[in-house]
Amino acid sequence: MFNKQKKPFWQLCSVFAVIVGLALALSWGNRTENVAQMDHSMANMMKDEHLGNTTVQDLFTFGTNDSVEVASVNSEHTGHHSQEGKLYTMHIVTTALLVLTLPIILAGTVFLAIVWPKPNYRGKAK
Amino acid sequence: MKFDFILHWLWALVFSILALSGIAMAGAKYGWVMQYDIATADVVHRVAAIVYVLLTLIVILYEIIRILRRDKTIKPWLVFGPSGYGLFTFITTLIFIITGAFIWLFMDSDKAGTALSLWIHEKLTYLAVASVIWHIYMKTHALMWPKKKMQKAK
Numbered sequence: 414m415f416n417k418q419k420k421p422f423w424q425l426c427s428v429f430a431v432i433v434g435l436a437l438a439l440s441w442g443n444r445t446e447n448v449a450q451m452d453h454s455m456a457n458m459m460k461d462e463h464l465g466n467t468t469v470q471d472l473f474t475f476g477t478n479d480s481v482e483v484a485s486v487n488s489e490h491t492g493h494h495s496q497e498g499k500l501y502t503m504h505i506v507t508t509a510l511l512v513l514t515l516p517i518i519l520a521g522t523v524f525l526a527i528v529w530p531k532p533n534y535r536g537k538a539k
Numbered sequence: 540m541k542f543d544f545i546l547h548w549l550w551a552l553v554f555s556i557l558a559l560s561g562i563a564m565a566g567a568k569y570g571w572v573m574q575y576d577i578a579t580a581d582v583v584h585r586v587a588a589i590v591y592v593l594l595t596l597i598v599i600l601y602e603i604i605r606i607l608r609r610d611k612t613i614k615p616w617l618v619f620g621p622s623g624y625g626l627f628t629f630i631t632t633l634i635f636i637i638t639g640a641f642i643w644l645f646m647d648s649d650k651a652g653t654a655l656s657l658w659i660h661e662k663l664t665y666l667a668v669a670s671v672i673w674h675i676y677m678k679t680h681a682l683m684w685p686k687k688k689m690q691k692a693k
Contacts, residue, residue, distance in 0.1 A: 454566035536609035
């Protein structure tokens with residue numbers, strides 16, 4: 414009944430079970446757990462809030478959705494943040510890398526989508 | 540050590556970091572994964588995401604070079620492939636990157652688009668994590684120490 418070949422898998426499972434058990438035990442007494450009252454995930458909450466009567470056009474409508482009051486509060490809030498810190502530099506670098514690499518990845522995907530389905534896509538065997 | 544082997548395990552490491560930090564941010568229910576430190580989870584997730592994007596680019600370029608060179612050698616450790624789990628990984632990776640980039644870039648300007656992207660991103664995470672468990676189960680033999688090496692050592 415027990416497949417001996419799959420023994421390493423179950424060994425790995427037991428290691429992960431111990432790690433999960435330790436993480437749960439460490440967070441058990443964490444006070445922030447009591448503060449957190451949200452039962453839904455972030456994605457489900459955003460879906461309920463913003464995707465009720467959304468059309469396809471709404472999905473691609475860009476612009477600030479905040480009210481004037483919220484926007485002014487946010488702009489004041491952002492004014493307090495230092496834009497010269499390491500975190501800000503990291504944000505700029507990572508965003509630039511994302512924007513630069515995305516078109517190359519999409520181009521590569523198109524290339525592979527054309528070539529992969531062909532039976533001899535790596536040419537004929539010599 | 541083979542290039543595809545290194546890429547595979549580097550990929551596994553980055554995916555694990557992304558999954559853990561992402562699940563920690565998914566909702567209060569899973570915050571215990573990173574001790575409810577959402578700010579750290581956010582930074583870790585973004586940095587790991589860039590490594591993930593760069594790894595994806597490397598694997599795609601490696602595959603394109605192999606095709607152009609008509610290299611027919613079998614690479615069992617390569618992350619992407621034209622069929623099976625390699626194809627599944629390729630498709631899920633693309634969806635992760637596109638939805639992740641949308642959340643990253645348009646979180647403040649397009650709430651509806653962000654909501655849909657976030658929903659897809661989260662649900663796909665559960666599917667991908669489940670598939671990884673299945674993948675490990677199916678490829679358990681790779682976790683075994685080679686018998687010949689053991690015997691030689693003895």
